[in-house]
Amino acid sequence: MFEGPVQRLIDELSRLPGIGSKSAQRLAFHLLMVEEADAMRLSSAIRDMREQVTRCERCFNVAAGELCAICRDVRRDDALVCVVERPQDIVVVERTQEFRGRYHVLGGALSPINGIGPGQLRFEELRQRLDSEGIQELIVATNPTVEGDATAMYIAREFKKDGLRVTRLASGLPVGGDLDYADELTLGRALIGRSEI
Numbered sequence: 001m002f003e004g005p006v007q008r009l010i011d012e013l014s015r016l017p018g019i020g021s022k023s024a025q026r027l028a029f030h031l032l033m034v035e036e037a038d039a040m041r042l043s044s045a046i047r048d049m050r051e052q053v054t055r056c057e058r059c060f061n062v063a064a065g066e067l068c069a070i071c072r073d074v075r076r077d078d079a080l081v082c083v084v085e086r087p088q089d090i091v092v093v094e095r096t097q098e099f100r101g102r103y104h105v106l107g108g109a110l111s112p113i114n115g116i117g118p119g120q121l122r123f124e125e126l127r128q129r130l131d132s133e134g135i136q137e138l139i140v141a142t143n144p145t146v147e148g149d150a151t152a153m154y155i156a157r158e159f160k161k162d163g164l165r166v167t168r169l170a171s172g173l174p175v176g177g178d179l180d181y182a183d184e185l186t187l188g189r190a191l192i193g194r195s196e197i
């Protein structure tokens, strides 16, 4: 519809989540009209992120080195580990300011229909951490979905042992949604009211 390079950017932008073809068009023309340096900053931010961001070797959060900022923080409580599906869920829990432990990112939730079994998630890495880090409680903060529930049940079944509590966020979270649909207050309360599973 538009000149080749313009259409190419519109096509790329409209593949992003939440961006329809109208928005993609508006963004592309915006980037065409602003100062070249402003547009190039966006392009190098994307390139830098993809080239520099790694996974934390301990918890699999996003990191810019071997360990993420949370794992590098010595004031955090090693005994408490919050298990989440995705790195962006960490931000949601952090915003509540109710949690001072560490995290473990599974990389998704169990979903047999989509071919995601225990082997596709970072359970083995979690098991190794349990053996070596003196963890006393796993707080399962998977999404309140069918897959998130199944994952929480799997963790309770496979990981519970003497000296390890496995808890889950209290109900009250919007069912069927992602963790980040919950506001800080609701999630903070769910964290405080967590119960054994």
Ligand SMILES: [Zn+2]
Binding pocket: 056, 057, 058, 059, 060, 061, 067, 068, 069, 070, 071, 072
């Ligand atoms: Zn980490």
